[in-house]
Amino acid sequence: MPIGDWFKKEQKDDAQSAEKRAVPDGVWEKCPGCNEALFIKELERNHMVCSKCDYHFPISAQQRIDNLTDHGSFEELWAEMHSEDPLHFIGVKAYTMSLDKAKKTTGLQDAAVCGRALIDGRRVVLGVIDFKFIGGSMGAVVGEKITRTIELATAEEIPVITVSSSGGARMQEGMISLMQMAKTSAAVARHSAAGLPYISVMANPTTGGVTASFATLADIIIAEPRALIGFAGPRVIEQTIKQKLPKDFQTAEFNLQHGQIDMIVDRANMKRTISRIIDYMGS
Ligand SMILES: [Zn+2]
Numbered sequence: 225m226p227i228g229d230w231f232k233k234e235q236k237d238d239a240q241s242a243e244k245r246a247v248p249d250g251v252w253e254k255c256p257g258c259n260e261a262l263f264i265k266e267l268e269r270n271h272m273v274c275s276k277c278d279y280h281f282p283i284s285a286q287q288r289i290d291n292l293t294d295h296g297s298f299e300e301l302w303a304e305m306h307s308e309d310p311l312h313f314i315g316v317k318a319y320t321m322s323l324d325k326a327k328k329t330t331g332l333q334d335a336a337v338c339g340r341a342l343i344d345g346r347r348v349v350l351g352v353i354d355f356k357f358i359g360g361s362m363g364a365v366v367g368e369k370i371t372r373t374i375e376l377a378t379a380e381e382i383p384v385i386t387v388s389s390s391g392g393a394r395m396q397e398g399m400i401s402l403m404q405m406a407k408t409s410a411a412v413a414r415h416s417a418a419g420l421p422y423i424s425v426m427a428n429p430t431t432g433g434v435t436a437s438f439a440t441l442a443d444i445i446i447a448e449p450r451a452l453i454g455f456a457g458p459r460v461i462e463q464t465i466k467q468k469l470p471k472d473f474q475t476a477e478f479n480l481q482h483g484q485i486d487m488i489v490d491r492a493n494m495k496r497t498i499s500r501i502i503d504y505m506g507s
Pocket of ligand 1: 256257258260274275276277
């Protein structure tokens with residue numbers, strides 16, 4: 225290595241460490257929406273939403289449950305259900321390796337966290353998808369848990385709520401993951417035929433097989449502000465239809481304007497809005 229490069233590297237390290245000093249780990253978080261440095265404690269108090277620009281930070285399934293349900297009321301079900309890698313799939317890396325990594329990162333057995341809960345004292349069954357677990361993708365376990373969530377609500381004659389953030393079907397499970405679209409949809413149809421409410425919340429991003437099944441089959445579809453909502457990605461669509469897509473295509477706001485969703489609700493108002501809708505629909 226030429227001697228000049230040593231100096232360059234040193235300068236870069238200096239710049240990086242200066243940046244680190246300005247934003248110490250665990251105290252400040254830089255907002256991807258407006259680049260402001262936000263005090264983490266304040267950000268947490270604000271439901272992980274930027275007070276300057278309303279950017280909704282990604283949050284875990286547990287944080288969503290804490291945000292939506294009455295304190296201590298969530299009773300998790302089917303927590304130990306896990307994927308058996310039915311196809312023994314090896315892509316860029318083995319599916320079992322992706323599963324192990326996701327389990328370690330999230331502490332979950334798969335991407336869906338489901339259970340009974342109270343929302344402002346109203347009984348519901350709730351299913352939440354955690355994007356950090358392999359992009360919140362729906363394989364056999366997510367499909368089965370969401371189906372059981374809906375079926376339990378039907379059996380107990382109470383509302384069902386889902387909160388999605390997902391890249392779509394889990395392709396490492398091939399055809400089995402696609403079957404979950406039909407399975408969850410059939411459960412929604414039975415719940416609806418029983419005259420029971422279903423509210424779907426779409427967080428950033430909700431795409432692919434989750435958009436194309438239970439997430440868009442609800443009586444009321446709510447999105448978080450600026451959430452990406454779509455089926456295929458914009459590049460694929462542009463290549464297929466050979467047309468330039470409109471600005472803001474696939475944002476929650478665009479979907480609301482075009483009638484695909486019913487409302488956009490800030491994270492801070494989500495719980496109150498859902499409990500009001502439950503009252504309005506009658507449980
Ligand atoms: Zn911001």
